[in-house]
Amino acid sequence: MKILIATDKFKGSLTAQEASKAIHQGLNVAAEDIEVKELPLADGGEGTCEILTAYAKGEFIKTKTRDPIGRTIQATYGLSPDKKTVFIEMASASGLHLLKPQERNPLNTSSYGTGLMIAHAMEGGAETIILGVGGTATNDVGTGMATALGYRFYAGRTELSRPVGDDLSRIERIDNSGALPALKKTRFIVLCDVDNPLHGPTGAARIFGPQKGADPEAVEQLDAGLKQFAGIVRSAGGPDLQFPGAGAAGGMGAGAKLFLNATLESGFEFISRFAHLKDHIIDTDLVFTGEGSLDQQTAFGKVVKGVAALAFRSGKPCIAMVGRCMLTTRQWKVLHLENVHALASQPSEEEMAMKNAYPLLVERSAKALEMWKKK
Numbered sequence: 001m002k003i004l005i006a007t008d009k010f011k012g013s014l015t016a017q018e019a020s021k022a023i024h025q026g027l028n029v030a031a032e033d034i035e036v037k038e039l040p041l042a043d044g045g046e047g048t049c050e051i052l053t054a055y056a057k058g059e060f061i062k063t064k065t066r067d068p069i070g071r072t073i074q075a076t077y078g079l080s081p082d083k084k085t086v087f088i089e090m091a092s093a094s095g096l097h098l099l100k101p102q103e104r105n106p107l108n109t110s111s112y113g114t115g116l117m118i119a120h121a122m123e124g125g126a127e128t129i130i131l132g133v134g135g136t137a138t139n140d141v142g143t144g145m146a147t148a149l150g151y152r153f154y155a156g157r158t159e160l161s162r163p164v165g166d167d168l169s170r171i172e173r174i175d176n177s178g179a180l181p182a183l184k185k186t187r188f189i190v191l192c193d194v195d196n197p198l199h200g201p202t203g204a205a206r207i208f209g210p211q212k213g214a215d216p217e218a219v220e221q222l223d224a225g226l227k228q229f230a231g232i233v234r235s236a237g238g239p240d241l242q243f244p245g246a247g248a249a250g251g252m253g254a255g256a257k258l259f260l261n262a263t264l265e266s267g268f269e270f271i272s273r274f275a276h277l278k279d280h281i282i283d284t285d286l287v288f289t290g291e292g293s294l295d296q297q298t299a300f301g302k303v304v305k306g307v308a309a310l311a312f313r314s315g316k317p318c319i320a321m322v323g324r325c326m327l328t329t330r331q332w333k334v335l336h337l338e339n340v341h342a343l344a345s346q347p348s349e350e351e352m353a354m355k356n357a358y359p360l361l362v363e364r365s366a367k368a369l370e371m372w373k374k375k
Helices: 016-030 048-056 112-123 143-148 181-185 204-208 216-235 248-260 267-274 277-282 303-313 329-334 347-355 357-374
Strands: 002-005 035-038 059-066 072-079 085-089 128-132 152-155 173-175 187-192 263-266 286-294 318-325 339-344
Touching: 002 016, 016 035, 016 048, 016 286, 016 357, 048 072, 048 085, 048 128, 048 267, 059 112, 072 112, 085 112, 112 128, 112 143, 112 181, 143 152, 143 248, 173 216, 187 248, 187 267, 204 216, 204 248, 216 248, 248 263, 263 267, 267 277, 267 303, 277 303, 286 303, 286 357, 303 318, 318 347, 318 357, 339 347, 339 357, 347 357
Parallel strands: 002 035, 002 286, 085 128, 128 187, 187 263, 286 318, 318 339
Antiparallel strands: 059 072, 072 085, 152 173
């Protein structure tokens, strides 16, 4: 029997690669007559750069950059063997994980470091840059990134040297005369897993601001700033920035379209094509997928939903291994899952499950396969 493991990361506990190995180990405990293929996946968030670089058989490049509050750090991006395609993870320079809890405030954070990474990649001759935009600490519509790429932002006559979320409502003019010439020659593809607009009730600030450290007052200020910035762009003859996906990564979806002329794509769909997921599913008998939390967000472009849908269309059963399951049986059956096995069966077990994710995943995966074989 052939089994395919196509899982996302278990955020805070295991990378997609580690989760794949744990599931594989569990399956080997439950059966000997199996052939197992590991295919780690991502949806555009953390882990995207590593996974795409691995599938491209590329190499990793280190460069100096800045974290969300301006400190000098080293970050890594991927480079294809022909040196023409670069894989950048926005979170590596502008990620929430780079800040201590008390430092998290999207009024004070900037995507400047992401811009420095893009500039470095273009200096190296990149023709295509794939940018994954999940897990960020920012809400600056990419103005920080754009500053690192030669754009200038003005509040009256005052130039904003490194714009942050707090500056959005102050920006009155955008000067693109100093933008790096390489931007016009470089193709940008932005991978995201959300379809939120830039501002409003489901916009970047209201939906994602609180998890980045914004209090209610800051959320209101950021949302107003996003709306005002979109108005400035529109008044100057620029594009409409209120579109599905514009609110990804604190408005980076909108910023990427405005400053990079980028194309936005579903992170899962891009990565699944890159990894030839559909072909692997067709060539297997049973699929195991997984993620840290199976919840309402799963239905919006997440790995588990995508894998299960492809498996269903190919007539292959799909089992999900998850850290926790926040869906009812009826809800996860709608996703075409054969069964769901969680490491934590109740909230009180979640901390323990995160600390012991690997051995628990081995154990539960073995039981999952044993249960499936008895059906």
